[in-house]
Amino acid sequence: MELPLTLEIILKAVVVLAAFLTLPLAIGQTEHKVMAHMQGRLGPMEAGPHGIAQLVADGIKFVQKEDVTPAAADRWVFRLAPAVALIPYLIALAVIPWSAAWVAADVPASLLFVLAVTSVGIFGTLMAGWGSGNKYSLVGGMRAGAQLVSYELPMVLAAASVAMAAGTLSLTGIAQAWSWWWLVWQLPGALVFLVAAVAELQRVPFDSPLADSEVVFGPYTEYTGLRFAFFLLAEYAGIVVMSLLFTVLFLGGWAGPWSDTLGPVWTLLKATLVAILILWLRIAWPRVREDQLQRLAWMVLVPLALVQLALTGVGVVVWG
Amino acid sequence: MTDYLVVLAVTVTGILLVVAAAGARRLLAPHDPQPRKLTTYESGVDPVGSGWGQGAVRYFVYALLYVVFAVDVVYLFPWALVLRTDLGAASLAEMGIFLGVILVGLGHVWRRGLLRWV
Numbered sequence: 001m002e003l004p005l006t007l008e009i010i011l012k013a014v015v016v017l018a019a020f021l022t023l024p025l026a027i028g029q030t031e032h033k034v035m036a037h038m039q040g041r042l043g044p045m046e047a048g049p050h051g052i053a054q055l056v057a058d059g060i061k062f063v064q065k066e067d068v069t070p071a072a073a074d075r076w077v078f079r080l081a082p083a084v085a086l087i088p089y090l091i092a093l094a095v096i097p098w099s100a101a102w103v104a105a106d107v108p109a110s111l112l113f114v115l116a117v118t119s120v121g122i123f124g125t126l127m128a129g130w131g132s133g134n135k136y137s138l139v140g141g142m143r144a145g146a147q148l149v150s151y152e153l154p155m156v157l158a159a160a161s162v163a164m165a166a167g168t169l170s171l172t173g174i175a176q177a178w179s180w181w182w183l184v185w186q187l188p189g190a191l192v193f194l195v196a197a198v199a200e201l202q203r204v205p206f207d208s209p210l211a212d213s214e215v216v217f218g219p220y221t222e223y224t225g226l227r228f229a230f231f232l233l234a235e236y237a238g239i240v241v242m243s244l245l246f247t248v249l250f251l252g253g254w255a256g257p258w259s260d261t262l263g264p265v266w267t268l269l270k271a272t273l274v275a276i277l278i279l280w281l282r283i284a285w286p287r288v289r290e291d292q293l294q295r296l297a298w299m300v301l302v303p304l305a306l307v308q309l310a311l312t313g314v315g316v317v318v319w320g
Numbered sequence: 321m322t323d324y325l326v327v328l329a330v331t332v333t334g335i336l337l338v339v340a341a342a343g344a345r346r347l348l349a350p351h352d353p354q355p356r357k358l359t360t361y362e363s364g365v366d367p368v369g370s371g372w373g374q375g376a377v378r379y380f381v382y383a384l385l386y387v388v389f390a391v392d393v394v395y396l397f398p399w400a401l402v403l404r405t406d407l408g409a410a411s412l413a414e415m416g417i418f419l420g421v422i423l424v425g426l427g428h429v430w431r432r433g434l435l436r437w438v
Contacts, residue, residue, distance in 0.1 A: 005322065013329035017337065063341075066350045071358040072371055087334035094330040095323075105326035112397060133371035134360050142375050149386040156393050164400040221361055226345045230338075291436070294382065298435050302389070302426070306419060309396070313415065317408045 012104045016094045024236035025055045030272075031236075031279045038283050058229075065225035070133060073222065077131030082223070082230035085124025088117045089237040096244045097172045099254040099263030109169040114245060115156055118200070121234065122148045125202075125209070128231070129219035140218020143290060144209035147199060150297035151206075155196035157305035158189040161312040162249045171245075175253030182250070185315060189308035190250040192301050197242040197278075199297070201235060204282040208290045243274040381434050385426075392422055 003011070032054060036043025044051030069078055095110045095117075097103035107113050125148070129141010163169050165186060166177035183190075199206035210218040220231050247253055247270040254263030288296070360367040399415055402408070429435060 005325075009322070009325050009329045012326050013333045016330050017333050063344055063348050064350075066352065067345055068353070068357060070360050071355070072360045072367070083335075083338040087331065087338070090334040090337075091327060091330055094327060104330065105323040107323045107327065130372075132360075134367075135362065135371055135373065138371060138373065138375075142379055146379050146382045150382055153386060153389045153393070156390075157396070160393065160396040160400055163397060164403055167401065167404045169397060169401065216361070216363070225349055226341050230341070295435060298385070298426070299430065303423075306423065309419070310416070313403065313412045316403050317412050 012094075016090065016104045020090045020093050020237060023240045024233055027236045027239050027275050027279075028055050028232075030276065031282075034276060034279055035283050038280075062226050062229035067225040067227060068222075070222050072133035074131040074133060077127045078133075078222070079227070081124050081127035081131055081219075082227040082234070083124075084127055085121050085234040086230050086237070088119075088121040088124075089234060089241050092117045092241045093237070093244075095171070096241065096248060097175060097253065098244075098267045099259070100172060100176065102264045102267075103172060106170070106172055110171040111159060111163055111169045111174065111249075114171070114241075115159060118238075118241065119152060121238070122152075124231075124234065125219050128223070132219065132222040134222050136215040136217075136221045137219050140209045140211075140215045140221070143215075144202060144219060147202070147206065147209060147293060147297075150294055151196040151199035151301070154192045154297060154301035154305040155200065157302070157309060158193040158196070159249060161189045161305070161308045162186060164309070164312045164316060167316075171248050171253075175248050175255070178252035178255060180252070182252070185311070186250055186308070188304050188311070190246070192305045192308065193250065194246060194274075194277075196297075196301060197246065198281060199293070201238045201242060201278070203235075203239070203278060205285040205288045206293055207287055208293060211287060239275050239278055240271070243271040243278065246274050247271045378434075381429075385429065388422065388425065392419070 029052065032043045032051070044054035047053040047057040069075055092114050094104040095107055095113055097106065097110075122145070125144045126141055129137045129144060132138075162174055165182065166174040168174060168177065202209050208214070210220070215221070220228060223231060244267070247267055251270045251274075253270075254266045256262065256266035259266060360371055362368070395418070396415075399411060402411060
């Protein structure tokens with residue numbers, strides 16, 4: 001069935017928005033429950049059956065909270081920061097394919113596009129850190145800037161390795177070129193990408209920009225109400241985007257039995273497992289110190305990513 | 321081209337989401353600014369001095385390092401696409417030399433102790 005172009009575009013945007021507003025909540029709820037059960041607790045149980053509506057309740061609470069802009073803050077930088085942190089992940093979600101047909105916007109160089117767009121989200125954190133006019137926020141923002149800059153690099157190098165292996169910059173093309181032995185061939189790159197993604201998301205063990213015992217809540221210290229909720233939403237949307245990206249780049253996306261019909265299900269299943277792995281890290285590991293964090297990026301991940309690049313380059317040239 | 325229109329539509333949707341959230345907040349949230357409430361949070365005591373101070377210079381070093389490598393990555397992506405053509409083997413050797421030079425730089429930075437945090 002052919003839809004009129006305008007209707008098709010609006011419909012796609014609405015579907016992407018719907019996915020953007022539900023998937024992060026699903027991840028958040030999973031985190032509540034997985035973390036609780038790993039720690040021998042039940043987690044939220046009151047809102048809905050087994051606390052299923054806990055995050056909806058949280059959202060309703062956040063909307064009703066007063067939105068305070070501190071007198072010392074740089075008003076507009078402070079106020080725009082949550083939007084700058086949030087919107088890039090929405091755009092990134094639009095170009096990541098769930099299957100060959102299930103992709104909202106199949107732009108030609110979508111890998112480059114996703115990497116570029118998600119980097120913009122960093123500005124939200126930096127704006128929050130600088131705009132709050134708070135010492136904790138400033139220190140947290142500086143740490144976030146240094147961390148995001150350092151981990152951006154191994155991540156992009158690992159992604160470049162996959163692009164070389166597939167010979168295309170299109171995410172759809174990369175997932176179609178994937179075959180199972182990439183799991184071994186691209187393993188160092190996959191590990192580098194996963195570690196760098198967790199660091200980009202500022203999740204434990206790489207959460208020193210937000211370290212509660214050192215800088216309160218880093219760049220987000222002064223935020224209240226809905227703006228604060230937006231930063232949290234951006235964090236979980238980031239987990240969704242990174243899990244999907246990892247799935248498409250390193251796990252073959254929708255590859256699996258009956259992928260013609262079950263493709264999106266495979267993508268969802270793999271991405272969920274990656275997301276749970278990211279959540280698990282938070283429960284299992286303590287925070288990495290700021291200097292250890294930088295050393296890991298520059299002395300381990302960057303060299304490892306370059307080794308992966310060499311491995312991929314030689315592999316492609318020798319076996320064509 | 322249609323795909324970029326979708327990207328544009330999604331961007332507009334995102335902006336609308338933020339605007340709608342601002343509207344919802346205006347309708348539902350209380351608004352009662354008071355001088356004590358608007359002071360900067362500093363663990364309960366009155367804030368000392370300005371919230372904006374000098375940052376450590378080591379952040380600058382990482383920023384510079386990043387620029388060097390980020391520019392190098394810009395060359396990697398086009399290279400990724402020509403690797404399967406007859407340029408392949410020659411470009412692999414050239415890229416190896418290029419990355420090697422940058423790695424020597426990284427080694428030098430490490431040896432001079434710039435990657436040490438303190």
